[in-house]
Amino acid sequence: MKRDLELKNYSPKTRSCYLTSARNFALHFHRSPAELTDEEIREYLRYLIQEKKVSQSAISQTYSSLKFLYETTLRRDWKGFRIPRAKMGKSLPVVLSEEEIEAIFSATRNLKHRALLMTTYSAGLRVSEVAHLKVSDIDSQRMVIRVAQGKGAKDRYTLLGQRTLEVLRDYWRAYRPKEWLFPGQAAKGGVSFGFVGTEGF
Numbered sequence: 001m002k003r004d005l006e007l008k009n010y011s012p013k014t015r016s017c018y019l020t021s022a023r024n025f026a027l028h029f030h031r032s033p034a035e036l037t038d039e040e041i042r043e044y045l046r047y048l049i050q051e052k053k054v055s056q057s058a059i060s061q062t063y064s065s066l067k068f069l070y071e072t073t074l075r076r077d078w079k080g081f082r083i084p085r086a087k088m089g090k091s092l093p094v095v096l097s098e099e100e101i102e103a104i105f106s107a108t109r110n111l112k113h114r115a116l117l118m119t120t121y122s123a124g125l126r127v128s129e130v131a132h133l134k135v136s137d138i139d140s141q142r143m144v145i146r147v148a149q150g151k152g153a154k155d156r157y158t159l160l161g162q163r164t165l166e167v168l169r170d171y172w173r174a175y176r177p178k179e180w181l182f183p184g185q186a187a188k189g190g191v192s193f194g195f196v197g198t199e200g201f
Helices: 002-007 012-029 038-050 056-073 098-107 111-123 127-131 162-175
Strands: 144-147 156-159
Touching (some): 002 012, 002 056, 098 111
Antiparallel strands (some): 144 156
16 A cells, blocks of 8 residues: 555655555454445444544545555455445635734744744645745735745746835845745754855845
8 A cells, every 4th residue: 555655656654644544444343444344344344433523624534544455455446335425524724814913923032933924824835835935936026936846746837926025125125035935943053054156036
């Protein structure tokens, strides 16, 4: 299963989650999944829902893991099991008001932190995406930000706001980041990011 996940180029995080779910499933019955029937798969999913009281996202992850295991690795017809996927509950996201967002930005005195927060918020970036931004990803001519290898290992462009650009320019003049837009602390032992010279935006 690990090999199949790697061949299909699943992310390291997804591979780890799927393998953990499959391992827990096998340990629950103390038997190889290849020997287990659809009724035992149903029993296990019901056990997670009714007895373990795990979250809906954990149930969905387990379902996806077992589906991959049986369809791809064991080459068994998952549809033949006729196992329904649990419905995911829907909840509205918490949306901050304009005043609350402004208060957060105003309270952030550190210029680097303010630039990072404004870029993340205005461009709708994930933490992992903003952490991997490079100076060259900021395109002030077209007013877009290039997001390399975002969710699903896909590249995309997102909008660059004028106010965000102004803050980023202030930040660049003050900190002069070279390759990474928001470089982190040097790791212990003196190892840091490898920088190359580049122009500002």
